[in-house]
Amino acid sequence: MGKVICAGLGPGDPELMSVRSDRVIRAARHIAYFRKKGRTGQARTIVGGMLRDDVIEYAMEYPVTTELHFGSEEYRNLMVDFYAEWADRLAELALEHDVVVLCEGDPFFYGSFMHLHTRLQGRAEVDVLPAIPGMVGCWNALDMPFSWGDDVLTVLMGTLPEAVLTEHMRRADALVVMKTGRNLPAVRRALDATGRLEDAWLVEKGTMPDQRIARLSQVDDADCPYFAIVLVHGQGRRPEASP
Structure with a gap:
């Protein structure tokens, strides 16, 4: 049985990443990261050149970013469904593999992973690697x-x-x-x-x-x-x- 590991990436320079996050990311077979549709994603850009040749990537594409006001009911419903869907997928993957989720800055300091963390409680083992906030x-x-x-x-x-x-x-x-x-x-x-x-x-x-x-x-x-x-x-x- 695997687990979900959220690796904090720090402020952006890969050399400012923790030794532990660096080690976990380089060894990971399964990597997930947030991004806007049509973009590479900041987290994925930071780890460019660090990943294994046989890595399997899961791009978690936000359904909406600035197209709708963040306080609108439509925005909230879309994001709730998005986080619920990816919590389900990560929990399923973690039944067999470790899955590393990338997060810019520190995951618990306004990071998107927090919304997955709350939904994964009791469903998968979760490990969060702290980092320097942006x-x-x-x-x-x-x-x-x-x-x-x-x-x-x-x-x-x-x-x-x-x-x-x-x-x-x-x-x-x-x-x-x-x-x-x-x-x-x-x-x-x-x-x-x-x-x-x-x-x-x-x-x-x-x-x-x-x-x-x-x-x-x-x-x-x-x-x-x-x-x-x-x-x-x-x-x-x-x-x-x-x-």
Whole structure:
């Protein structure tokens, strides 16, 4: 009897993957990964060149991404059916084989695998391999300390209503905004309303070969990359520098 192993891939650079995830992925005979229809998928791209020649791949293609609003009933129903179907398929495969599911960042930090994890309980043995979250790779790409002393780190989703974003940003110290994409204009307006836009950075595909770093105030509203994180550094308590 096999099991389902979710391997966290880290922020994007394969060299930042854990030793255990690297070993498990290279040995895997069965690999599954999420992707948008018609795309290779970010997770599959990260492990390019690592897989066995005889690997069997299972591309878990989202039925919808940005075509419908994530809060709509139609979107929810499609995604519920999608996760239920793949939980069934993985549980069946795990009756005979180990199946490795790839997940960017850390699987339990807003990762899609969480929806499968809950559905697999009691149906298959599940092992989750932790990893460096994507935001950590992004703030290290800026080469500046991100939080100081007693700073409170706030992590927000760009999908939140603009008023909610603004409310949280007003009381945040160090600030991370994930799931930007087409939500970037609203994120920018919320930062501007709280006086933090000039301190905000946009990091796209952090730690990857095509990484891009820019001041958010200098990014056009129409430029809304999906794999991007907005960062605002904390300015908390720190020891005074020697004269």
